[in-house]
Amino acid sequence: MGKSQIKVLIVDDIAETRENLKKLLAFDGGFVVIGEAENGKEAVALAKWLKPDIILMDINMPVMGGIEATRIISVEMAMTTAVVIVSVQGEQEYLREAIAAGARGYLVKPFSADELVSTIRRTHDMEIQRRARLMPSMPLQRKLGRVISVFSAKGGVGKTVIAVNLAAELGKERDCKVVLVDLDLQFGDVAIMLDTSPVRTIANIAREREEEVDSETVEACLLAHNTGIHVLASPLRPEQAEAVTEGHVEAVLGLLAESYDFVVVDLPQRLDDISLAGLDMADTILLVTSTDLPSIKNAKVCLEIMESLGYESSKVKLALSRPSREHGLDINEIEKTLERKVDVYIPNEERVVSQSVNKGTPFVISYPTAKVSLAIRDLVRIIIPQGEGDAASKKASKGQKLSSGKKTAGIHGSIFSMFLNG
Numbered sequence: 001m002g003k004s005q006i007k008v009l010i011v012d013d014i015a016e017t018r019e020n021l022k023k024l025l026a027f028d029g030g031f032v033v034i035g036e037a038e039n040g041k042e043a044v045a046l047a048k049w050l051k052p053d054i055i056l057m058d059i060n061m062p063v064m065g066g067i068e069a070t071r072i073i074s075v076e077m078a079m080t081t082a083v084v085i086v087s088v089q090g091e092q093e094y095l096r097e098a099i100a101a102g103a104r105g106y107l108v109k110p111f112s113a114d115e116l117v118s119t120i121r122r123t124h125d126m127e128i129q130r131r132a133r134l135m136p137s138m139p140l141q142r143k144l145g146r147v148i149s150v151f152s153a154k155g156g157v158g159k160t161v162i163a164v165n166l167a168a169e170l171g172k173e174r175d176c177k178v179v180l181v182d183l184d185l186q187f188g189d190v191a192i193m194l195d196t197s198p199v200r201t202i203a204n205i206a207r208e209r210e211e212e213v214d215s216e217t218v219e220a221c222l223l224a225h226n227t228g229i230h231v232l233a234s235p236l237r238p239e240q241a242e243a244v245t246e247g248h249v250e251a252v253l254g255l256l257a258e259s260y261d262f263v264v265v266d267l268p269q270r271l272d273d274i275s276l277a278g279l280d281m282a283d284t285i286l287l288v289t290s291t292d293l294p295s296i297k298n299a300k301v302c303l304e305i306m307e308s309l310g311y312e313s314s315k316v317k318l319a320l321s322r323p324s325r326e327h328g329l330d331i332n333e334i335e336k337t338l339e340r341k342v343d344v345y346i347p348n349e350e351r352v353v354s355q356s357v358n359k360g361t362p363f364v365i366s367y368p369t370a371k372v373s374l375a376i377r378d379l380v381r382i383i384i385p386q387g388e389g390d391a392a393s394k395k396a397s398k399g400q401k402l403s404s405g406k407k408t409a410g411i412h413g414s415i416f417s418m419f420l421n422g
């Protein structure tokens with residue numbers, strides 16, 4: 001959106017009305033009137049030529065009316081131009097028709113300069129967001145790296161252990177830049193599992209307004225770990241978590257993906273705005289579950305929600321943590337219940353894992369040949385499949401960046417509350 005002026009085409013059969021609109025718009029430096037038309041037919045021709053951002057369209061005009069013109073423009077110029085219908089009181093019926101014809105906004109006369117300006121602005125902003133969502137191939141950001149979000153519906157299943165070791169394993173590749181982000185904002189364990197005491201955390205970033213977060217701010221809050229990875233820690237105190245919004249999460253992950261090859265995210269163990277933003281921003285979601293019945297049930301609910309959020313099934317990978325024959329369901333039962341295959345098994349290895357957690361050294365570093373470390377290596381291969389793995393390893397050795405598809409963050413708020421409300 002930036003500071004560039006919004007280009008407006010004015011369409012009305014009465015010259016005086018056009019003049020008045022021009023005068024009203026002239027008060028605000030944010031607009032430039034690039035043309036005028038006297039009827040719908042002229043409007044269509046001029047719109048195709050001038051590609052205005054916004055057309056202010058009268059309804060009743062000779063030759064071709066505003067509704068017919070709106071229909072043509074909203075179909076043929078859906079990605080460049082939005083129509084704001086200008087009507088007078090008593091034309092409610094027309095208004096409905098205009099909206100059905102594809103008008104994106106409307107103004108009812110008489111209106112003030114403020115109303116005019118704010119309606120055009122709002123319509124324009126909404127259009128830009130709508131187009132960004134419609135064009136998933138058109139990146140919102142210049143994103144280069146891959147975001148891997150680790151999620152679980154239940155605590156204590158090994159989510160943080162996996163996130164930390166996955167990041168450390170990815171960080172072993174030469175020239176591969178990895179950042180680990182702790183979004184378990186209230187009770188994050190990433191810093192302690194890496195034996196670090198962060199001074200700055202994501203809470204410092206959250207002091208900025210979402211739209212003002214830039215890469216310098218984010219970079220200044222990262223901590224360099226001796227494994228070679230960088231860490232963005234969760235707030236030092238639970239009460240600082242509140243300041244962090246889904247907008248901050250989107251900004252932070254988007255910016256990090258611009259300069260890191262891998263952004264590994266440890267999400268909180270619940271579905272809320274924060275975790276949803278982390279899931280939305282992810283190229284790969286690793287859903288972690290243990291083998292007990294409540295975990296499996298919750299994993300199933302999560303898979304269903306992710307499907308209804310429109311995530312491609314290939315985006316979601318399933319990890320079974322600490323499969324145990326004694327307490328858990330067997331693998332066949334689990335796969336049948338979840339209606340999908342388990343992608344990776346993370347074995348139960350008490351001694352290795354508890355030593356690693358207590359010492360604050362990832363086991364992929366201190367016990368690289370332990371079964372649980374080999375499982376993390378499998379996980380890397382699953383997240384970066386062979387064909388692509390070539391690209392990843394090329395990138396890792398030649399410093400080339402992996403490019404990947406983009407994201408549609410932050411549009412699921414309403415869908416999410418639907419789930420919450422049952």
Ligand SMILES: Nc1ncnc2c1ncn2[C@@H]1O[C@H](COP(=O)(O)OP(=O)(O)O)[C@@H](O)[C@H]1O
Pocket residue numbers: 152154155156157158159160161162189321322346347348349350353354357372
């Ligand atoms: N693969 C494993 N083998 C043995 N113990 C594990 C394993 N994964 C996790 N644990 C134990 O479970 C505890 C909780 O793991 P954690 O990753 O903190 O869970 P979550 O993040 O899901 O709440 C860890 O402190 C560790 O002692």
Ligand SMILES: [Mg+2]
Pocket residue numbers: 156159160161184189
């Ligand atoms: Mg955890």
